[in-house]
Amino acid sequence: MNGNEERLWKLLGEWNIPVLPMAAASSADAAVEAAKTLGYPVVMKVLSPDITHKSDVGGVILDLGSDKEVKDAYHGMMASVKQHQPEARIEGVVLQKMAGPGLEVIVGAKLDPQFGHVIMFGLGGIFVEICRDVSFRVTPVDREMARDMVLEIKGSPIIEGARGRESADLEAIIDVITALSSMLEKNPDITEIDINPLVVYSRGSVAVDARMLTR
Amino acid sequence: MLGNGFPSPVYAVNPKATDILEQTCYPTVLDIPGPVDMAVIVVPISHALAVTEECGQKGVKGIIMVTAGFSEVGGEGKQLEEQLMGIVDRYGMRLIGPNTLGVVNAHAGMNASIISKLPAKGGISFITQSGTLGLALADWTMEMGIGLNIVVSTGNKANVDDVDLLEYLADDKQTDVIAMYIEGIDHGRKFMELAKGISKPILAVKAGRTRSGSKAVFSHTGSLAGLDNVYSAAFKQAGIIRIENIDDLFDSALALSVQPAPAGNRVGIISNGGGASIIASDTCERLGLAIPDLEPGTRAEIKELVPRFASYSNPVDTAGLASYETYNGIVKHMLRDPNIDALIVIYVHTVMWDSRIPANAIVDIHRGRCIKPVITCWLGGAGTEAGIDILKAGGLPNYPVPERAVKALASLVKHNGFLEKVKE
Numbered sequence A: 001m002n003g004n005e006e007r008l009w010k011l012l013g014e015w016n017i018p019v020l021p022m023a024a025a026s027s028a029d030a031a032v033e034a035a036k037t038l039g040y041p042v043v044m045k046v047l048s049p050d051i052t053h054k055s056d057v058g059g060v061i062l063d064l065g066s067d068k069e070v071k072d073a074y075h076g077m078m079a080s081v082k083q084h085q086p087e088a089r090i091e092g093v094v095l096q097k098m099a100g101p102g103l104e105v106i107v108g109a110k111l112d113p114q115f116g117h118v119i120m121f122g123l124g125g126i127f128v129e130i131c132r133d134v135s136f137r138v139t140p141v142d143r144e145m146a147r148d149m150v151l152e153i154k155g156s157p158i159i160e161g162a163r164g165r166e167s168a169d170l171e172a173i174i175d176v177i178t179a180l181s182s183m184l185e186k187n188p189d190i191t192e193i194d195i196n197p198l199v200v201y202s203r204g205s206v207a208v209d210a211r212m213l214t215r
Numbered sequence B: 001m002l003g004n005g006f007p008s009p010v011y012a013v014n015p016k017a018t019d020i021l022e023q024t025c026y027p028t029v030l031d032i033p034g035p036v037d038m039a040v041i042v043v044p045i046s047h048a049l050a051v052t053e054e055c056g057q058k059g060v061k062g063i064i065m066v067t068a069g070f071s072e073v074g075g076e077g078k079q080l081e082e083q084l085m086g087i088v089d090r091y092g093m094r095l096i097g098p099n100t101l102g103v104v105n106a107h108a109g110m111n112a113s114i115i116s117k118l119p120a121k122g123g124i125s126f127i128t129q130s131g132t133l134g135l136a137l138a139d140w141t142m143e144m145g146i147g148l149n150i151v152v153s154t155g156n157k158a159n160v161d162d163v164d165l166l167e168y169l170a171d172d173k174q175t176d177v178i179a180m181y182i183e184g185i186d187h188g189r190k191f192m193e194l195a196k197g198i199s200k201p202i203l204a205v206k207a208g209r210t211r212s213g214s215k216a217v218f219s220h221t222g223s224l225a226g227l228d229n230v231y232s233a234a235f236k237q238a239g240i241i242r243i244e245n246i247d248d249l250f251d252s253a254l255a256l257s258v259q260p261a262p263a264g265n266r267v268g269i270i271s272n273g274g275g276a277s278i279i280a281s282d283t284c285e286r287l288g289l290a291i292p293d294l295e296p297g298t299r300a301e302i303k304e305l306v307p308r309f310a311s312y313s314n315p316v317d318t319a320g321l322a323s324y325e326t327y328n329g330i331v332k333h334m335l336r337d338p339n340i341d342a343l344i345v346i347y348v349h350t351v352m353w354d355s356r357i358p359a360n361a362i363v364d365i366h367r368g369r370c371i372k373p374v375i376t377c378w379l380g381g382a383g384t385e386a387g388i389d390i391l392k393a394g395g396l397p398n399y400p401v402p403e404r405a406v407k408a409l410a411s412l413v414k415h416n417g418f419l420e421k422v423k424e
Helices: A003-014 A028-038 A067-084 A143-152 A170-186 B045-058 B076-090 B131-144 B162-171 B188-196 B220-224 B227-238 B246-258 B274-286 B296-303 B324-336 B356-366 B385-393 B402-421
Strands: A022-025 A042-047 A060-064 A092-097 A103-112 A116-123 A134-138 A190-200 A205-207 A210-214 B023-026 B038-041 B062-065 B094-096 B102-105 B110-113 B121-128 B148-153 B177-182 B202-206 B240-242 B267-271 B342-348 B374-379
Touching: A003 A210, A022 A028, A028 A042, A028 A067, A028 A092, A042 A067, A060 A067, A067 A092, A103 A170, A116 A143, A116 A170, A116 B227, A134 A143, A134 B227, A143 A170, A170 A190, A170 A205, B038 B045, B045 B062, B045 B076, B076 B094, B121 B131, B121 B162, B121 B246, B131 B148, B131 B177, B131 B246, B162 B177, B162 B188, B177 B246, B188 B227, B202 B227, B202 B246, B227 B240, B240 B402, B246 B402, B267 B274, B267 B324, B274 B342, B274 B374, B274 B402, B296 B324, B324 B342, B324 B356, B342 B356, B342 B402, B356 B374, B356 B385, B374 B385, B374 B402
Parallel strands: B038 B062, B062 B094, B121 B148, B121 B177, B177 B202, B202 B240, B267 B342, B342 B374
Antiparallel strands: A022 A092, A042 A060, A042 A092, A103 A116, A103 A190, A116 A134, A190 A205, A190 A210, B102 B110, B102 B148
């Protein structure tokens, strides 16, 4: 992990933003041991201070379900990363328990030169990329404001459980938005941050992936 | 300044002329015999700094610097502006501009701008970042008969900025509504904090809506949090009503300056023609305003006032009737109805009726200091003028089409929402 990434996951933990259990490994055998401890299925990500776009170099493999799959994935990943980016230092891999299926949302923030930190909320995947169905608030964001910003997007009926779908935990989303707001207040050097996706269940949520930029 | 009857002495300064418009002309500001409070500087840029220096020596407190060619042209202009600010700060003066088209204060009878004449006195003050637009608008409000108080073209905002002006207008007794045309704000957070604490309605048109977000593609948030989204969020949080375009800005400002904020979003509509009330209802729905049912008692009262085939539920349609008794009675009953927070009264002009009669019918009620807002729409151009004059004189904002009336009402509702939720 590069320094920022390490700090990011540490920050998420400190501010009680739920993350999946993870473990690092620097050999195929160690990876199998780690996967067993975490419990299958797992995700494998390359561990390197030099790589920012992991999936572009074959550095992310999802849904590994057995010891053999983990072992093969480890060797495959090392070969692929070396081929794509030979100069990158590789420290091994990080294994993370796979998140169960839930509603994917995005919670992010940006430092605006005029208004300071601005928090964004939206539904994940196509909703954010194509429909731009997102809402914004200038920090600090309290629970009431966070609730408004979630319910303000056009797709909010999906969160409340439209068409027979199970509803997603609105309070858990509000927890993450307000935690992010407090975290930004204490960390003014963060210029951009995305928790994407935050997977939301009928009870609770988990930050599956995140990235951060600092100045 | 002279043509508008400004009550205090006005001195002309020019190094060559001995008199301008029959006024004695002084070679420099230092030659003026009496004290000088404010200077309007309209000199070539090569003389701007020297003249400012003289103003400082004279003890001038405020400067309106119309002269352009400063930071807006970049390079050398930027340095000149820094030097200008050095002089202003040294003497403890305040300066509007440079590159401003001036300041108007209708209540003080002061027109220190290039607007041809003073606008009518009213409760709307207008801060504009675009000089030419502000002036065009001031002319337009005169035509519309909208009263203004202060109009400021901010220019480069080198000294006095949006925050200063907002602070001033918040305390200004003659200002009921603050309207703004904004291209960009320099101290966003401070501006927000200040606006939050102001209970007077603040309306803003923010130019550059379509400008896309930053090009950075590091994160989704980074690419989506463009200027426009951020401004929208900040305005909403500060209780600033964001308005899409210029005519809506003054439509809303007018309604807010003469009518109270409604307690909620439930609208009653009265019309003597079905078409206009359908347009009004559709617009209400689109803007999130409700058209609730009337109390049975109200319906029964209205039924007595309209023909059998007319609609006596909301929206009420008098089926053509526009008599004094009909309009006066219906408006009275609807205002009393607990389900109704605000009224839109529409009159569609036909040769059968005199537009003054329904106008008098509602102005007479409104004189009794109504706490629910009433917005009017006298439709039909020629023949409605006499009625509209009565409405205006009675403090009722009138709009030529139903959509504009509803949009203005929606701003009133929004302001009330902010008063309950945002304003400190």
